[in-house]
Amino acid sequence: MDKFVGYKCSLCGAEYTEGQVTYTCPVDGGNLDVVINADLLSRSEAKHNVTSSPDPSIWRYLPLLPVSKMIGENTPMQAVGGTPVFLHPHSKEFGVQQLLIKDESRNPTASFKDRASAVVVARAMEIGKEIVVTASTGNAGAALAGISAAVGQRSIIFAPKTAPPAKIAQLLVFGAQVILVDGTYDDAFDLSVIAANEFGWYCRNTGYNPFTVEGKKTAAFEVWEYFYRQQGSPDVVDMVDVSVVVSVGDGNIISGIHKGFKDLCLLGWINQSPRIIGIQSENSAAVANAFFAGNEQIVPVRATTIADSISVDLPRDGVRAVRAATETGGSYLLVPDSEIIQAIGLVGKIGIFAEPAGATAYAGFLKAKQAGYFNPKSKVVVFNTGSGLKDVNSAMRSVQPAPIIEPRMDKLKELLKI
Numbered sequence: 001m002d003k004f005v006g007y008k009c010s011l012c013g014a015e016y017t018e019g020q021v022t023y024t025c026p027v028d029g030g031n032l033d034v035v036i037n038a039d040l041l042s043r044s045e046a047k048h049n050v051t052s053s054p055d056p057s058i059w060r061y062l063p064l065l066p067v068s069k070m071i072g073e074n075t076p077m078q079a080v081g082g083t084p085v086f087l088h089p090h091s092k093e094f095g096v097q098q099l100l101i102k103d104e105s106r107n108p109t110a111s112f113k114d115r116a117s118a119v120v121v122a123r124a125m126e127i128g129k130e131i132v133v134t135a136s137t138g139n140a141g142a143a144l145a146g147i148s149a150a151v152g153q154r155s156i157i158f159a160p161k162t163a164p165p166a167k168i169a170q171l172l173v174f175g176a177q178v179i180l181v182d183g184t185y186d187d188a189f190d191l192s193v194i195a196a197n198e199f200g201w202y203c204r205n206t207g208y209n210p211f212t213v214e215g216k217k218t219a220a221f222e223v224w225e226y227f228y229r230q231q232g233s234p235d236v237v238d239m240v241d242v243s244v245v246v247s248v249g250d251g252n253i254i255s256g257i258h259k260g261f262k263d264l265c266l267l268g269w270i271n272q273s274p275r276i277i278g279i280q281s282e283n284s285a286a287v288a289n290a291f292f293a294g295n296e297q298i299v300p301v302r303a304t305t306i307a308d309s310i311s312v313d314l315p316r317d318g319v320r321a322v323r324a325a326t327e328t329g330g331s332y333l334l335v336p337d338s339e340i341i342q343a344i345g346l347v348g349k350i351g352i353f354a355e356p357a358g359a360t361a362y363a364g365f366l367k368a369k370q371a372g373y374f375n376p377k378s379k380v381v382v383f384n385t386g387s388g389l390k391d392v393n394s395a396m397r398s399v400q401p402a403p404i405i406e407p408r409m410d411k412l413k414e415l416l417k418i
């Protein structure tokens with residue numbers, strides 16, 4: 001396929017053809033970037049095809065994806081992506097021109113991970129793999145299980161037994177084979193890789209399979225298209241005052257968003273990448289630590305954050321995650337878990353229900369604003385990466401419990417003090 005040229009190692013720069021490798025660089029284990037053929041794309045009618053597509057899902061970007069065709073037409077697969085962007089009603093009070101929240105909880109399995117699973121499953125079907133496996137803290141598994149169910153693909157999920165019950169329920173309801181590991185996500189990761197190699201399964205693991213980033217980059221395309229329309233469909237969209245704020249665990253979402261903007265730069269459809277700001281919990285800070293140290297050396301931590309989706313000891317896509325900030329003039333910020341819990345309540349008040357890892361980006365936005373990152377011309381896109389329904393226990397920690405009364409008017413008046 002001409003639009004998919006091959007892979008390039010993010011560490012040593014070695015290039016590979018499509019058939020030479022499947023996951024990471026055989027020399028140094030580095031994550032592989034999928035290389036697209038920008039010449040072919042810019043010459044073609046790709047932009048017109050994209051912007052005039054009637055399909056709001058990620059499949060409108062098929063000309064820019066390394067798979068030959070969309071799968072799962074008229075199934076939940078076709079609800080992946082196309083997530084809404086909400087303008088915060090009090091943007092001006094934050095001292096920015098626009099505070100925008102991109103709500104990824106609207107994806108079919110209620111997290112950003114659907115974007116990756118969609119493209120990985122499309123790839124699996126293209127190369128004839130019968131079984132797709134992943135290790136997951138919950139959302140990646142739910143996404144793989146849900147997308148697989150939609151298109152009739154078999155999936156196997158390894159998750160830590162401590163994953164929130166709602167996420168485990170999703171895995172089971174979608175009919176995946178679920179294996180709960182008495183250990184951490186990192187333990188589940190290692191076991192799934194060994195099993196995939198031994199049994200010939202296709203492994204979706206985050207920061208391991210190069211196609212997850214290709215799915216996740218569609219979020220950057222949607223940000224581009226949002227400003228493309230806002231700016232009146234210019235040839236080159238101006239991203240000078242745009243910042244993107246996103247939470248970081250393994251570092252694959254932020255790398256995917258960065259890849260999307262890099263592809264758009266190659267195509268000449270934007271004048272520069274927006275500034276990318278990664279947010280981690282103080283209790284799971286391996287990527288931010290490397291960024292602050294000014295190098296790309298990822299030193300594992302012992303993650304203990306309440307935000308389970310970003311609780312990662314050894315980020316599997318740490319190097320590219322650091323670069324997403326350094327190469328775009330962005331940054332990393334850390335927030336304590338107390339501010340993550342608070343942020344669930346704050347985005348709730350504007351009608352968005354976020355899980356802890358989703359609210360983390362909003363907590364980080366508030367911190368970045370205080371630190372003087374923005375000005376009155378800034379347009380800031382804050383990602384809510386997952387739904388609050390995924391983790392109701394954490395949601396309850398962000399609010400006061402509701403009072404219980406006897407069903408009588410006098411008791412109601414007593415309570416309301418009227």
Ligand SMILES: *Cc1c(COP(=O)(O)O)cnc(C)c1O
Nearest residue numbers: 139249250251252253357385386
């Ligand atoms: C996976 C996930 C993240 C973090 O993505 P990484 O690629 O691990 O950095 C953030 N929020 C939610 C809801 C997620 O599921």
Ligand SMILES: [Zn+2]
Nearest residue numbers: 009012025030
């Ligand atoms: Zn390499």
